[in-house]
Amino acid sequence: MRQRFNWHGGNRVELMVDGETFFPVMLSAIEQAQSSLRLEFYLVISGKILDRFIQALTDACRRGVDVKLIVDGFGGRHLSRADRHRLQTAGVELVIYNPLQLQKLTRNFARDHRKLMLVDERLAFIGGTGLADEYWLSERSGCPWHEVMCQVEGPVVADLASLFNQLWLRCTGKALSPPSAQPEKGQALVRVTMVQGLYQQDIKVAFLNHVHAARERVWLATAYFMPSLSIRSALRKAARRGVDVRMLVAGPYTDQFWVYHASKRYYRRLLNAGVRIYEYQPRFLHAKVGLVDEWVSLGSCNLDHWNLRWNLEANIEVVEPELQLRVEQLIERDLEQCVEITAESWSRRPWHRKVKELVWALISQLVLKIK
Incomplete structure (x- = not known):
């Protein structure tokens, strides 16, 4: 229902x-x-x-x-x-x-x-x-x-x-x-949003709508960086029109190593469009936080292919200055514990990493075709 x-x-x-x-x-x-x-x-x-x-x-x-x-x-x-x-x-x-x-x-x-x-x-x-x-x-x-x-x-x-x-x-x-x-x-002004597999994707729709309308910033923290084509396109367009787009993603510590490697295939085009990507270093980043201008989204959804295709998810959207400030401060503190991936450093990564990324990217594409 x-x-x-x-x-x-x-x-x-x-x-x-x-x-x-x-x-x-x-x-x-x-x-x-x-x-x-x-x-x-x-x-x-x-x-x-x-x-x-x-x-x-x-x-x-x-x-x-x-x-x-x-x-x-x-x-x-x-x-x-x-x-x-x-x-x-x-x-x-x-x-x-x-x-x-x-x-x-x-x-x-x-x-x-x-x-x-x-x-x-x-x-x-x-x-x-x-x-x-x-x-x-x-x-x-x-x-x-x-x-x-x-x-x-x-x-x-x-x-x-x-x-x-x-x-x-x-x-x-x-x-x-x-x-x-x-x-x-x-x-606080609050709304509950959901994902029920492909049947209902309110969380994704709400995020896309806010990214398309973003004026100043789009900051997103996510554990598994496997965004859909529509989300990747929206992020690139926002960055090209001057919005401060930052992606805070899991670094070397993760419980899904294949996602860590497969997700790297998205980096090049995002970096070239002006999206800034940061990998969290101290431990496994498992938080799911979105901050677009004054709008905040928090909950269970990683906005990755798998979540959006198969899972039941629940987030809350919040508009309130005090929470907005706390989320902003949280992300800024976390960014201090990250390594930023630049387009230049990304182009210089060793060949064996590229091979590993390609292999896991191909495997992830096969998995996503499962009906």
Whole structure:
């Protein structure tokens, strides 16, 4: 079912950067829940972070809170049987979205990539995190992953609750009570946007519309730089007309090395058009942040080929000076930890890198042709 949401004024949106900031806030919110908790996450991996969430959700169930959790079938493949049992025994209603099955063939590619948590339908968290140690406690190279989440209050929370309710109905056949309207909490103008595979691509459409109309800047941070032709064309046109176009992408640390190499085939034309490309160095850049003039987009969508073709995604668009400033400052800090790729340096890269990029580019093109 196609869903579209309107802009709502009177919201408060707080930007939280990295797991050591947002996980304690999310856990505290669970501890204060009084009636309901709704969680929807792509990446869920048994470990220290998940243990804390399971304990908090267990305590909530003991208080009589209604707890429902949707976990993607692929992203949750490292959720242990023991932890599933702990959740279900505690009283958490656990649903696995599109469990992997060989006979499904290419339908296995359809994934729920959203990251959403709702507390009593009055407070929402949305962004790019998973419930996994990679976002805070992992000591692996390139960790913890650099990520952002938003805490949201106000009328738009009802739309985020509707988003969860619709998927719950689709997965279980059971309808949840419609969310209640929420009072105004701040000054932010906010709208929920979605991707539902090729069926609905509001996030992409909104980004393109803003890039086409950009006057001063287009700044985009993304983990997987595999943009569609229409997005690449819009970025080049914006740069040619004098807009400050900057792409902040993952550097040497990534969980998908083939994407890192395959994405390089887009660099030359973008650089020649005046787009500035920066590769983040300290750890894996997993954030998905767009800043076009005064407009901000945050959420789960990387705007890459795969996300836009197969996934369920959810972002929020925000217009508010305070959040705009915080996002601007975040990107500026991150740029200081990047290596800028220039057209001159790119043309001088060694031949073996060019071969590796070509091979992975060809493989990615074959994968994208899968129906």
